[in-house]
Protein backbone atom coordinates (compact mmCIF):
# COMPACT_ATOMS: atom_id res chain seq x y z
CA UNK A 1 0.00 0.00 0.00
CA UNK A 2 1.34 3.46 -0.90
CA UNK A 3 2.16 5.63 2.11
CA UNK A 4 2.58 9.35 2.55
CA UNK A 5 3.60 11.17 5.67
CA UNK A 6 1.43 13.98 7.04
CA UNK A 7 4.46 16.28 7.03
CA UNK A 8 4.43 16.18 3.22
CA UNK A 9 0.75 17.13 3.19
CA UNK A 10 1.41 19.96 5.66
CA UNK A 11 4.17 21.42 3.46
CA UNK A 12 2.16 21.16 0.25
CA UNK A 13 -0.81 22.91 1.90
CA UNK A 14 1.49 25.65 3.17
CA UNK A 15 2.86 26.26 -0.34
CA UNK A 16 -0.64 26.22 -1.87
CA UNK A 17 -1.78 28.92 0.60
CA UNK A 18 1.02 31.23 -0.46
CA UNK A 19 0.64 30.54 -4.17
CA UNK A 20 -3.13 31.01 -4.01
CA UNK A 21 -2.69 34.43 -2.46
CA UNK A 22 0.18 35.61 -4.69
CA UNK A 23 -0.60 34.02 -8.05
CA UNK A 24 -3.95 34.53 -9.70
CA UNK A 25 -4.59 31.49 -11.93
CA UNK A 26 -3.74 31.87 -15.62
CA UNK A 27 -7.36 31.03 -16.43
CA UNK A 28 -8.61 33.95 -14.29
CA UNK A 29 -6.01 36.32 -15.72
CA UNK A 30 -6.94 35.35 -19.29
CA UNK A 31 -10.62 35.84 -18.54
CA UNK A 32 -9.90 39.35 -17.19
CA UNK A 33 -7.88 40.15 -20.34
CA UNK A 34 -10.63 38.75 -22.56
CA UNK A 35 -13.24 40.77 -20.62
CA UNK A 36 -11.19 43.95 -21.06
CA UNK A 37 -11.07 43.39 -24.83
CA UNK A 38 -14.89 42.97 -24.89
CA UNK A 39 -15.64 46.13 -22.93
CA UNK A 40 -16.53 49.30 -24.81
CA UNK A 41 -16.71 51.61 -21.76
CA UNK A 42 -13.45 53.32 -20.82
CA UNK A 43 -14.10 53.02 -17.08
CA UNK A 44 -14.79 49.26 -17.21
CA UNK A 45 -11.62 48.75 -19.26
CA UNK A 46 -9.65 50.87 -16.82
CA UNK A 47 -10.82 48.86 -13.80
CA UNK A 48 -10.10 45.55 -15.50
CA UNK A 49 -6.61 46.79 -16.39
CA UNK A 50 -6.07 47.72 -12.72
CA UNK A 51 -7.09 44.20 -11.67
CA UNK A 52 -4.72 42.69 -14.25
CA UNK A 53 -1.84 44.98 -13.16
CA UNK A 54 -2.57 44.20 -9.50
CA UNK A 55 -2.47 40.43 -10.15
CA UNK A 56 0.81 40.69 -12.10
CA UNK A 57 2.41 42.84 -9.41
CA UNK A 58 1.29 40.45 -6.66
CA UNK A 59 2.94 37.54 -8.48
CA UNK A 60 6.19 39.42 -9.17
CA UNK A 61 6.53 40.88 -5.67
CA UNK A 62 5.04 37.92 -3.80
CA UNK A 63 2.36 40.09 -2.24
CA UNK A 64 -1.26 39.12 -1.59
CA UNK A 65 -3.67 39.89 -4.44
CA UNK A 66 -6.06 41.35 -1.86
CA UNK A 67 -5.70 42.47 1.77
CA UNK A 68 -8.53 40.05 2.62
CA UNK A 69 -6.56 36.82 2.41
CA UNK A 70 -9.74 34.87 3.02
CA UNK A 71 -10.89 31.85 4.94
CA UNK A 72 -9.19 28.71 3.65
CA UNK A 73 -11.41 25.93 2.31
CA UNK A 74 -9.70 22.62 1.51
CA UNK A 75 -11.21 19.72 -0.43
CA UNK A 76 -9.28 16.47 0.01
CA UNK A 77 -9.83 13.58 -2.39
CA UNK A 78 -8.22 10.63 -0.66
CA UNK A 79 -7.47 7.49 -2.61
CA UNK A 80 -8.79 4.46 -0.75
CA UNK A 81 -5.54 2.60 -1.41
CA UNK A 82 -3.47 5.33 0.23
CA UNK A 83 -2.15 5.05 3.78
CA UNK A 84 -1.56 8.37 5.50
CA UNK A 85 1.05 7.98 8.25
CA UNK A 86 2.89 10.07 10.81
CA UNK A 87 -0.01 11.80 12.50
CA UNK A 88 -3.43 13.34 12.18
CA UNK A 89 -4.50 14.43 8.68
CA UNK A 90 -6.73 17.35 9.77
CA UNK A 91 -4.01 18.63 12.09
CA UNK A 92 -1.47 18.47 9.25
CA UNK A 93 -3.74 20.47 6.94
CA UNK A 94 -4.43 23.00 9.69
CA UNK A 95 -0.70 23.35 10.42
CA UNK A 96 -0.01 23.73 6.72
CA UNK A 97 -2.45 26.65 6.54
CA UNK A 98 -0.98 28.20 9.68
CA UNK A 99 2.59 27.88 8.40
CA UNK A 100 1.72 29.17 4.94
CA UNK A 101 -0.05 32.26 6.29
CA UNK A 102 2.73 33.01 8.78
CA UNK A 103 5.59 32.41 6.36
CA UNK A 104 3.82 34.30 3.59
CA UNK A 105 2.91 37.32 5.78
CA UNK A 106 -0.74 36.79 4.92
CA UNK A 107 -3.40 38.43 7.07
CA UNK A 108 -5.05 36.35 9.78
CA UNK A 109 -8.80 36.70 9.52
CA UNK A 110 -10.36 33.87 11.54
CA UNK A 111 -12.06 34.39 14.92
CA UNK A 112 -12.23 31.33 17.16
CA UNK A 113 -15.82 31.88 18.22
CA UNK A 114 -18.40 33.33 15.82
CA UNK A 115 -20.21 35.22 18.61
CA UNK A 116 -17.41 36.36 20.96
CA UNK A 117 -15.14 37.10 17.97
CA UNK A 118 -11.83 36.99 19.86
CA UNK A 119 -8.40 35.44 19.23
CA UNK A 120 -7.87 36.28 15.60
CA UNK A 121 -5.77 33.61 13.88
CA UNK A 122 -5.97 32.14 10.41
CA UNK A 123 -6.97 28.59 11.35
CA UNK A 124 -8.78 26.28 11.34
CA UNK A 125 -9.55 25.93 7.65
CA UNK A 126 -12.83 24.41 6.50
CA UNK A 127 -11.98 20.86 5.37
CA UNK A 128 -14.05 18.47 3.26
CA UNK A 129 -12.98 14.91 2.48
CA UNK A 130 -14.02 12.47 -0.18
CA UNK A 131 -12.81 8.89 -0.61
CA UNK A 132 -11.87 8.12 -4.21
CA UNK A 133 -10.40 5.12 -6.07
CA UNK A 134 -6.61 4.88 -6.34
CA UNK A 135 -3.67 5.76 -4.12
CA UNK A 136 -3.29 9.52 -4.62
CA UNK A 137 -4.25 12.50 -2.52
CA UNK A 138 -5.68 15.48 -4.38
CA UNK A 139 -5.69 18.77 -2.45
CA UNK A 140 -7.91 21.58 -3.74
CA UNK A 141 -7.58 24.82 -1.84
CA UNK A 142 -9.53 28.08 -2.03
CA UNK A 143 -8.63 31.26 -0.15
CA UNK A 144 -12.15 32.59 0.03
CA UNK A 145 -12.72 36.29 0.53
CA UNK A 146 -15.70 36.91 2.76
CA UNK A 147 -16.97 40.07 1.09
CA UNK A 148 -18.12 37.73 -1.64
CA UNK A 149 -18.82 34.82 0.74
CA UNK A 150 -21.39 36.98 2.52
CA UNK A 151 -23.27 37.28 -0.77
CA UNK A 152 -24.19 33.58 -0.86
CA UNK A 153 -27.73 32.26 -0.74
CA UNK A 154 -29.66 29.00 -0.72
CA UNK A 155 -33.25 28.28 -1.70
CA UNK A 156 -35.31 25.12 -1.58
CA UNK A 157 -37.18 25.41 -4.87
CA UNK A 158 -40.22 23.35 -5.73
CA UNK A 159 -39.26 20.54 -8.12
CA UNK A 160 -41.68 21.75 -10.83
CA UNK A 161 -39.80 25.08 -11.01
CA UNK A 162 -36.99 23.25 -12.83
CA UNK A 163 -34.31 24.98 -14.92
CA UNK A 164 -36.36 28.16 -15.35
CA UNK A 165 -36.88 28.47 -11.59
CA UNK A 166 -33.14 28.04 -11.03
CA UNK A 167 -32.26 30.72 -13.60
CA UNK A 168 -34.84 33.17 -12.17
CA UNK A 169 -33.63 32.64 -8.60
CA UNK A 170 -29.93 33.06 -9.50
CA UNK A 171 -30.50 36.16 -11.63
CA UNK A 172 -32.72 37.81 -9.01
CA UNK A 173 -30.11 37.11 -6.34
CA UNK A 174 -27.05 38.14 -8.34
CA UNK A 175 -28.75 41.39 -9.44
CA UNK A 176 -29.22 42.25 -5.77
CA UNK A 177 -25.75 41.37 -4.44
CA UNK A 178 -23.13 41.34 -7.22
CA UNK A 179 -22.00 44.91 -6.69
CA UNK A 180 -21.12 44.05 -3.05
CA UNK A 181 -18.99 41.04 -4.04
CA UNK A 182 -16.09 42.85 -5.78
CA UNK A 183 -17.09 42.09 -9.38
CA UNK A 184 -16.35 40.69 -11.87
CA UNK A 185 -17.52 37.65 -9.95
CA UNK A 186 -17.47 33.89 -10.41
CA UNK A 187 -20.89 32.38 -9.69
CA UNK A 188 -20.71 28.95 -8.10
CA UNK A 189 -23.97 27.00 -8.01
CA UNK A 190 -24.87 23.73 -6.33
CA UNK A 191 -28.07 21.97 -7.37
CA UNK A 192 -29.57 18.87 -5.77
CA UNK A 193 -28.78 16.63 -2.82
CA UNK A 194 -29.97 18.14 0.45
CA UNK A 195 -29.82 21.62 1.98
CA UNK A 196 -26.18 21.33 3.08
CA UNK A 197 -25.04 19.25 0.09
CA UNK A 198 -26.18 21.97 -2.34
CA UNK A 199 -24.20 24.58 -0.37
CA UNK A 200 -21.09 22.39 -0.39
CA UNK A 201 -21.46 21.76 -4.14
CA UNK A 202 -21.71 25.48 -4.80
CA UNK A 203 -18.33 25.96 -3.11
CA UNK A 204 -16.85 22.93 -4.86
CA UNK A 205 -17.90 24.36 -8.24
CA UNK A 206 -15.48 27.25 -7.66
CA UNK A 207 -12.61 24.77 -8.06
CA UNK A 208 -13.37 24.40 -11.77
CA UNK A 209 -11.21 26.33 -14.21
CA UNK A 210 -12.71 29.44 -15.80
CA UNK A 211 -13.82 28.62 -19.32
CA UNK A 212 -14.67 24.96 -18.59
CA UNK A 213 -18.31 23.91 -18.65
CA UNK A 214 -20.20 21.11 -16.94
CA UNK A 215 -19.80 17.78 -18.77
CA UNK A 216 -23.61 17.36 -18.51
CA UNK A 217 -25.01 19.09 -21.61
CA UNK A 218 -28.28 20.47 -20.17
CA UNK A 219 -26.40 21.78 -17.13
CA UNK A 220 -23.75 23.37 -19.39
CA UNK A 221 -26.65 24.98 -21.21
CA UNK A 222 -27.94 26.56 -17.98
CA UNK A 223 -24.39 27.77 -17.25
CA UNK A 224 -24.25 29.49 -20.65
CA UNK A 225 -27.68 31.09 -20.25
CA UNK A 226 -26.79 32.36 -16.77
CA UNK A 227 -23.40 33.64 -17.96
CA UNK A 228 -25.09 35.73 -20.63
CA UNK A 229 -27.90 36.95 -18.38
CA UNK A 230 -25.59 37.91 -15.49
CA UNK A 231 -23.40 39.90 -17.87
CA UNK A 232 -26.48 41.63 -19.28
CA UNK A 233 -27.22 43.03 -15.82
CA UNK A 234 -24.71 45.79 -16.57
CA UNK A 235 -23.28 45.90 -13.02
CA UNK A 236 -19.77 45.68 -14.46
CA UNK A 237 -16.26 45.69 -12.96
CA UNK A 238 -16.28 47.11 -9.40
CA UNK A 239 -20.00 47.83 -9.88
CA UNK A 240 -19.36 50.89 -12.08
CA UNK A 241 -21.20 49.49 -15.09
CA UNK A 242 -20.09 47.49 -18.08
CA UNK A 243 -20.49 44.22 -19.91
CA UNK A 244 -18.43 42.15 -17.44
CA UNK A 245 -20.32 41.33 -14.25
CA UNK A 246 -19.17 37.70 -14.12
CA UNK A 247 -16.20 35.74 -15.46
CA UNK A 248 -17.89 32.35 -15.20
CA UNK A 249 -20.92 30.44 -13.95
CA UNK A 250 -20.06 26.96 -12.68
CA UNK A 251 -22.70 24.42 -11.66
CA UNK A 252 -22.23 21.14 -9.79
CA UNK A 253 -25.17 18.78 -9.36
CA UNK A 254 -26.15 15.74 -7.28
CA UNK A 255 -29.21 13.46 -7.31
CA UNK A 256 -32.00 14.65 -5.03
CA UNK A 257 -35.35 13.65 -3.50
CA UNK A 258 -38.53 13.59 -5.61
CA UNK A 259 -39.96 16.41 -3.47
CA UNK A 260 -36.83 18.60 -3.44
CA UNK A 261 -34.83 21.00 -5.61
CA UNK A 262 -32.19 22.70 -3.43
CA UNK A 263 -30.19 25.46 -5.17
CA UNK A 264 -27.24 27.24 -3.54
CA UNK A 265 -25.29 30.20 -4.87
CA UNK A 266 -21.73 30.82 -3.66
CA UNK A 267 -20.12 33.89 -5.20
CA UNK A 268 -16.41 34.52 -5.55
CA UNK A 269 -14.84 37.88 -6.30
CA UNK A 270 -12.27 38.86 -8.94
CA UNK A 271 -9.59 37.66 -6.47
CA UNK A 272 -10.59 34.12 -7.39
CA UNK A 273 -7.82 32.26 -5.54
CA UNK A 274 -7.69 28.55 -6.17
CA UNK A 275 -4.77 26.13 -6.28
CA UNK A 276 -4.51 22.35 -6.33
CA UNK A 277 -1.87 19.63 -5.99
CA UNK A 278 -1.76 15.86 -6.30
CA UNK A 279 0.55 13.83 -4.05
Ligand code: SF4
Pocket residue numbers: 066067068069070144145146147148149181182269270271
Ligand atom coordinates in the same frame (compact mmCIF):
# COMPACT_ATOMS: atom_id res chain seq x y z
S1 SF4 B 1 -14.42 40.03 -1.67
FE1 SF4 B 1 -12.52 39.44 -2.69
S2 SF4 B 1 -11.69 41.27 -3.70
FE2 SF4 B 1 -13.30 41.90 -2.23
S3 SF4 B 1 -12.15 42.41 -0.37
FE3 SF4 B 1 -12.79 40.26 -0.16
S4 SF4 B 1 -11.11 39.04 -1.05
FE4 SF4 B 1 -10.79 41.16 -1.67
